[in-house]
Amino acid sequence: MASGPKTPLAWAVHLSVVVFVLLWTLPTAGLLVSSFRDKDQIAVSGWWTALSSASQNLVARAPAGDGEEMVDGRFVLSGNVLDGAAGNVSAFGFSSRGPAAFEPGAVADLRGGATLTVAEDGSYTLSGPESFKDKRGQRIFYTAEVSPRFTLENYGNVLTAAGIGRSFLNSMTVAVPATVIPILIAAFAAYALAWMPFPGRSLLIAAVVGLLVVPLQMALIPLLTIYNNVGQTFGIDPKSYVGIWLVHTGFGLPLAIYLLRNYMAGLPREVMESARVDGATDFQIFTKIVLPLSFPALASFAIFQFLWTWNDLLVALVFLGPTDDKLVLTGRLVNLLGSRGGDWEILAASAFVSIAVPLLVFFAMQKYLVRGLLAGSVKGG
Structure with a gap:
């Protein structure tokens, strides 16, 4: 059936979307152009004049x-x-x-x-x-x-700076486990909260929702103190990767459980009941039915968590310290800018070096993002 003419409200909505997209895109486009410009021209003219004398x-x-x-x-x-x-x-x-x-x-x-x-x-x-x-x-x-x-020298200066390669590996060492661990834990918890009735389930769901509003900065120092005390008791290096993995896991779990629980609760009940009639256990239902069907939600959370952990600087400095052997990529780029603060071309190139991996992850998995976020938002189990 053909749709009728768009109302003024529909046109206003579409125009607003275009405006917001431009507001978000233009600064990024300007940063990209500046990252390839000659340093002398960056100092005297804006990026929008890059193609003119x-x-x-x-x-x-x-x-x-x-x-x-x-x-x-x-x-x-x-x-x-x-x-x-x-x-x-x-x-x-x-x-x-x-x-x-x-x-x-x-x-x-x-x-x-x-x-x-x-x-x-x-x-x-x-x-x-x-x-x-x-x-x-x-x-x-x-x-x-x-x-x-235009020149590639800006990227050459950033990519050949001392310690960049090591910091890139450090960021990967932090981001990958800090993304995988909360997904594994949250998937089990979400299935239990969605399909396994037990006393206090509603209270646990309410607690998870409440933890979504706890700011990281408020709990960072108490967590560091507890971790250091536990580390001294069991002989764990206080500046090891274990600490930062635990912190990112703890603060990523509420969103992961909430997102996955809503998605799993919207899965067809008939599929679960048929599997139970055939003698499948909860673990078999979870691994063979729920997990494959929940891939969009898993991918949605993976995008959020990876972007957060990759771009993080505060938690990395607190739990890993500023030493060269543990310094993440964001910290290395900050140090590079600290010694070359007037070099705007270094700032622009550094920004795109730091977002290259998150962009690849986002574009590889973005088709699952909206589906995973919206699924289960209307109907819940």
Whole structure:
């Protein structure tokens, strides 16, 4: 049956969705573009100008006498301030107080009878009665219309930084077990709460829902204290991966149990009853019927949990510490930015290095996400 014309409300809803998608997508697109831009262009123009020429105030330094020649009794140095890059010089100067004092082709008089000329294509000529070898290189200030420049150097600097590979493995060591362990535990608990009647089941479900609102930051220090005390008693290294696995498991279980329980409660009751009539035990029903049917819900929680554990920094610093052998990828990138805080190209490239794996996980499993979240939201057992 053909649908009728859309109402104004439907158009408003669709328009709102488009606006929200753009609001979420544009910053990410800008970050991606910036991660490939030249560092000098990032400092002077926004990412939306990446495909157009930009006017930049730059400075170059003529080499101190290297390659000078004798022409008509004067020492001459020549070169190009653009250093091979495409662009046009619109003004130049020899002092920071007048960086655009001269037009291209004009002759600027320097100290000691020296002169400086910069052409529109960026080529310069520095001439003087004395050799430039015993002097500091002459600074040349210039304003240029520079063509867009893109480079992979930003990613090269991030990926070749000391310890990046080790930190990547540390993040995988944290994220994979911290995703698998709560799924295994929550699947058993969800099946029991959905299909196994026992006294106090409703109270347990209410407790699980209540634990969803407990903030991690409030319980982090008490958990660390308890874990350290237990570790001293049983001789467990307080900075081992076991501690962070337990913390991520504990805080991931309420959402996992709630999500899986709602999904499993919506499975057809007739299938369960037929299996019991055929003599199947609860464990057989769980492993052979419930788990295969619950894969969308399992995948939905796996996406959430992996994204959380992979991007985590606070819990990793508290339970693993800042040492190089245990530092996760987010901590390594923070340290890299700490020593190079003004390098925006490093920030942009680091952001995409850190989200590369979560993006792969999300796009590989996103088809199960909505199905797993919505299933069981209307009907519950």
